[in-house]
Amino acid sequence: MKESTKLIVLSHMRPKGDSGVQTHALQVLALAQARGVESVLRTPYDRQRTAFSRAQSQLLKRVRNVAPYFAESRLWALDDAELARGLGQELSGREGTVVLYAQSPRSALVAKEAASRAGITHRLVWTAHFNVSEATEAVNRGSIEVNSFGYRRRERDEAKAMEIADAVTTPSLFLRDILCTRHLDFADKVVHVPNFVNLPETAHSADGGVVEVRWDLISIGSLERRKNQAFLLDVLYEAKKLGHSYSLNLVGDGPDRELLEGKVDHLQLRDQVTFSGAVLDAGTLIAHARAFVHSSLQENLPIAIIEALAAGRPVFAGAVGGIPELISDDIEGFIWPLEDPKSAAQILINIFNTSDRLSSSGLAARRRFRKNFSPEAAGNRLLSTLLGAHYAS
Template sequence: MTRAIVIATIMRPEGDTGVQTHFRAYLDYLHLRNQPSELITPYNAALWQVYPVFAVRKLLIGVFSVWWYRYWHAHFLKQALRSYLQSGKDCVIYAQCPLSAEAALSARVSENQRVAMVTHFNISQADEWVGKGLIEKDGYLYRSIQRFESSVLPRVDGLVFVSKFIKGELINRIPDIEKVASAVVPNFLPDPGLPDESDAVADLISIGTLETRKNQQYLLDIVAALREMGQPLTLTIVGDGPDRVMLEAKARALKVDDLVRFVGFVNNAAQQIALHRACIHVATIENLPITLIESMARGRPVFAAPVGGVLEILGDEVGGLALPLNDAHAAARIVATALGNREWMLVTGSAARKRFVEEYASDFAAKKLTAFLESI
């Protein structure tokens, strides 16, 4: 009998983060194949307890806010998992972060309830909180989160790395995980279909939280450089976050606010990609950004800084081009030359689409993930 796959996450069931996109895509894949599956979140616990406790976080700032979020989301997820797992049913618990993995390890009641964890984060969840400006690098909570990860990851039954980059980084930081069964499986998506080329009514799109790590300031520098070159191109920035006010002010200061649209948070943001000629992404560190995969799925070329797992998507630059992170004018020249070459756009868009189908579509990658989870 096929074992159930239980996805455990501290996040809400719905949302547009890369993590939520990942587990929703996987649930869709499992459902289409009649594979027993379940999504367990803190919101499976008693909501009369959950909502008042979570509401308190709005009154907290900085490290207190982060601690509260981590502690209580893990607490209620553990409650929900204990309720689900208490019968001892055979399953694989597919945890979406170290907190989810620890909750699963604590809640399981049988060795036939295996725990695997996927490494969505960049380097460490501690570094992601630093990037949001909520904790200090090398502060007490930062070190505590890293110690927690070093304790949890070697104890799981399986590890899924979404890029070779993050596998190398984590083995270097936590050598004991080399003993854990593992597989490298990239993020994936159900095939959205290929939009018509005429659907594109704007030039560039960037999707992501507006925070320091995503580096949208540099995008504005590139747009300004394009205007200086006499090649004004439009840029749509989709997403919200702590840097929005600063970014809007910088766009005005650079006199590119007529070329840049800040549209804020948008449900199903990936659908906006078809309205643009190409996707641009210049984060300073990335594991395996799902935004680029969403663009390739729609046959749109990508321009991206070759950091972390992005190199694995760009590969030999068949589906897009690498941009320097330290020279906005050089990056602008690359973008302007490419978008001005209709043949390149057609060939590269087609190649991007082909790479998606062969490497990042659910039919390929989710099948590989399922085989690994069942093997542990």
Template sequence: MEMRQRRRSSNVDSDELPDKTSIPLVIATILREEGVTGVHTHVRQLRRYLAECGTAVTIVTPFSWGRPLTVPVFGSRLILERFSGPASVAWYRHWHEVFLRNALRRYLADVGDCIVYAQEPLAARAALCVRRGPHQRVVMAVHFRISQADEWADKAQISRNGTTFQAIRQAEREVIPQVDGIVYVSRWAQNVLLHWLPAAAKVPSAVIGNFVAPLHTEPYREPFGDLVTTGNLDIVKNHRFLLEVLAEAKRAGRSFTLDVFGDGPCRKDLLRQTRSLGLEEQVRFRGFRPDVRNLLPGYRAYVHASYSESSSLAIIEAMAAGLPIVAGDIGPISELCNDGIESRFWSLDDPAKAAATLIDLLACEPTRLAAAGAARERFRRDFDADVVGPRLRSFLLGMTPPPPGDTSQGYPKHPLP
């Protein structure tokens, strides 16, 4: 209660937005309402924060419309996936956008002024196509790495030389410059998008990092283990590297435990690799746990091996739990934590060298505790919901409609496909 009172009596909320608190916010996404991705965490944390601020929030997904049809229509993708990755991706994108567009059309017809906060370019395109006028503003979040085409390619679902890749890039070229605002979750995400799509620079934007609520958990008397990592078990997350590092550390005489939280297509391969490296007694695959945040303080360090990120809520949540971070210096990671302070950066192409980095951190408890304390303080300063939430809320609700008669910022400036 004290936190809520402090939030309502300070920050930018009451001072900068006195007449905008009643503007409803519509979060649009092609994903399910609940899930384990970073986008899901972003939305979940934002909804929690805005609810405490008294801002009305509605989430609209493809599953908000035509639910009886979702199983046969969306399920057909699984059949296509067996024969053609690109066809499966095209099917997924097309039908999820169709269902989301219908859901948004129905919802936006019944509201006046509002902000549609789209979590993907497809969601932004759906909102632009069906909004009732310029009084319904569309702001897009850039969670993706470079382009969504690159993300599908990273998962080996499409080829960078294929027509599906080019079609996704072309759709983004047409849609992104037409939104009313852009939220970049990292400076890196902004730079790489503007590198290939300079037209996006004309759109009002802000770099506002991800955030989570503080973690209020009593310290565990006995640790669960040495290392922990969370996230989908897919190619990009690079869990194979973590297993190779543990094997190298074992050869050097140090046996560390690792708990892996998450699920995904690489699970079977990772289990086989664990057995082949003789790590069955050290590695536990814990699956998806909705309460994983509460378990993080029971470990000594958080390890991260992903080689492509636009940000990392997993790292932010680990710092909130007071864990030192061991990760590769890729993309935006250096925006989240500093090598030698909150984190240790390891080489993602040399497991033996990475194992040495890990051993150095965990071999000296005062050093580990200093990094843990720095991580907790960095979270409080830069990623606490009470610090970042007001900035995102102010930017979103600041996307006011143009004056009456101004048609320069209304419906899509060019016809959308």
């Protein structure tokens, strides 16, 4: 690695949190530093904001329900300005090449403008964490409507980010194909590089270590409509009707928590379901469950499932998005029908009644992780994509 090259990871999210985006950014930073690459993470939250800026933010958040698009635009502008200011300071007086790794189209746009102002030699790469597009994802969350101002702005940002980037990485082949189809003129910029994780060794227990099992099942993700955790509760209910009771830890928080807690009470599952809320480094909890369960209706290449593979735990999930790139049915895990909780419950019962299938799937999960999604495999591949000739693994 040449000393004159620096990697700057950029994100509009807080440096630490329970999202896959935050996990990815921090793990890229840690891997780069471990490999001797000069690197840093920049976000809009790197310094305390002025009293005036904080007052603006509070006011805009209060009027969000009345004027959502105005409030969003102004809040975005404040965050963009903070990110640009911090990046500008990072680039000031810098010599040599800088590699800018943005975690969203917006971050890419801010990075490009700041680097151009600084007049510094740079390579810009951004990664697509979204499912299909950020606009579509926001619609599915219920935060914007199709063809609204917010929708069109997200679409414009994505198109512009495709144009200005030197490369765009996609964790899944599923999303690579979508981006190449939607942006034919820039398809040659799109590079498939899978996500990776680097869990502490204490979480890796499937092939030898002894870890206390606290739950039968665990699921990690924000509690929102597209994550579909209500399906998991229906599966538990159907299994219970057949005489099988399984404990489940739902890790994460979000707008659907109250609805899900109400459903737990309605189905009389309170003694089976734990709501752990948002947890930092939630992946380390997976080894304390017998299996990982996933219910999302849309996915790219979920880091939580990769963490389950790393922990040597079989995965139950629907065949959506990039998930079939992570597990093969009846090998590293089991594909279940997201539209049919009764059938899914029967799959769960059949597997749990055959303990050797759980253990063999766990071992297969670990093998697949090491081969495809470990720092040595996918992590080095990402650094090579970002840094090119400046990096030697």
